[in-house]
Amino acid sequence: xxxxxxxxxxxxxxxxxxxxxxxxVPVDVPRALRELGKYYVLNTIKDSASxxxxxAVVWDYRGLDTIYETVVLYLAIVGxxxxxxxxxxxxxxxxxxxxxxxxxxxxVIALLxxxxxxxxxxxxxxxxxxxxxxxxxxxxxxxxxxxxFSVYSLLERGITSTRLIAVRGLALTALxxxxxxxxxxxxxIVTNQRFYPAGLGPFVISGSISMYNLFEFFAxxxxxxxxxxxxxxxxxxxxxxxxxGGA
Amino acid sequence: MxxxxxxxxxxxxxxxxxxxMAITEKDLLKAVAFSAGQSICYAIxxxxxxxxxxAMTYIxxxxxLYSAILLFTISKTERYEExxx
Numbered sequence: 001x002x003x004x005x006x007x008x009x010x011x012x013x014x015x016x017x018x019x020x021x022x023x024x025v026p027v028d029v030p031r032a033l034r035e036l037g038k039y040y041v042l043n044t045i046k047d048s049a050s051x052x053x054x055x056a057v058v059w060d061y062r063g064l065d066t067i068y069e070t071v072v073l074y075l076a077i078v079g080x081x082x083x084x085x086x087x088x089x090x091x092x093x094x095x096x097x098x099x100x101x102x103x104x105x106x107x108v109i110a111l112l113x114x115x116x117x118x119x120x121x122x123x124x125x126x127x128x129x130x131x132x133x134x135x136x137x138x139x140x141x142x143x144x145x146x147x148x149f150s151v152y153s154l155l156e157r158g159i160t161s162t163r164l165i166a167v168r169g170l171a172l173t174a175l176x177x178x179x180x181x182x183x184x185x186x187x188x189i190v191t192n193q194r195f196y197p198a199g200l201g202p203f204v205i206s207g208s209i210s211m212y213n214l215f216e217f218f219a220x221x222x223x224x225x226x227x228x229x230x231x232x233x234x235x236x237x238x239x240x241x242x243x244x245g246g247a
Numbered sequence: 248m249x250x251x252x253x254x255x256x257x258x259x260x261x262x263x264x265x266x267x268m269a270i271t272e273k274d275l276l277k278a279v280a281f282s283a284g285q286s287i288c289y290a291i292x293x294x295x296x297x298x299x300x301x302a303m304t305y306i307x308x309x310x311x312l313y314s315a316i317l318l319f320t321i322s323k324t325e326r327y328e329e330x331x332x
Contacts, residue, residue, distance in 0.1 A: 015257040054300045128299040136307035143315035231319040
């Protein structure tokens, strides 16, 4: 690990270089907004009723692109499921997890992550965040649960990858419906403010942005949980399925 | 004004070190850990550059999901890269 120390020393030296540079040459960071940025800062709240410009760009200004991205990810996960599919039921085994200490700690952490991820997703139209980061954060709970409590603890509760793909399909259908509904009134697809209300009672929902975030949250979380489950099915099952190797 | 520059410089260089260690490491589990370290450096960069949305997604995907999926994959193969080939 000698090279590691050398590298660390180099990092410290190189980090001091900008300090020297800035003290010799006056650096001025440009603070003026460019025209495009100015447009979004001034008009986002009017165009999409969302104070969060990034959410407005992702789900409103370029909403159709984001919906296509979601579909691409959906197809990737379905493809993975097709490769890793097994025809037989996963035989139930004794649930062997890690120690009680690890399991209790994981329970607490999983609860915390689930709370934070739903906050990220449901506040996505007001603060930084959104459906995709929230959903990926929620999927991390299942990635923690699988090694600590074993995959059978999930399967025993009826959480199978096929069902999760079904949940994902439903969430994506709802997402597509939200995008398509404005067409009924003769508006273009993925219309936000001219069709959906900006608020619901005392809550700011920013039209369709919060709905998209909610459905994307479920879609991404269930999709990645399905990946975790089918990646953790033991290799012996596949060998038995293919009839190769003395498993 | 100096502090953001300093943070950017340190985390960018630290990420380079992590990348080097991840590539040369023969123990794949450690390599995944170094890769996650590199991702944390990038997340710090994104946060300093005032892109919290991207930083959030980046942490969830590249530190959490990516490392977890790689660990699952390593559990299906072998832990050590073969030396001397």
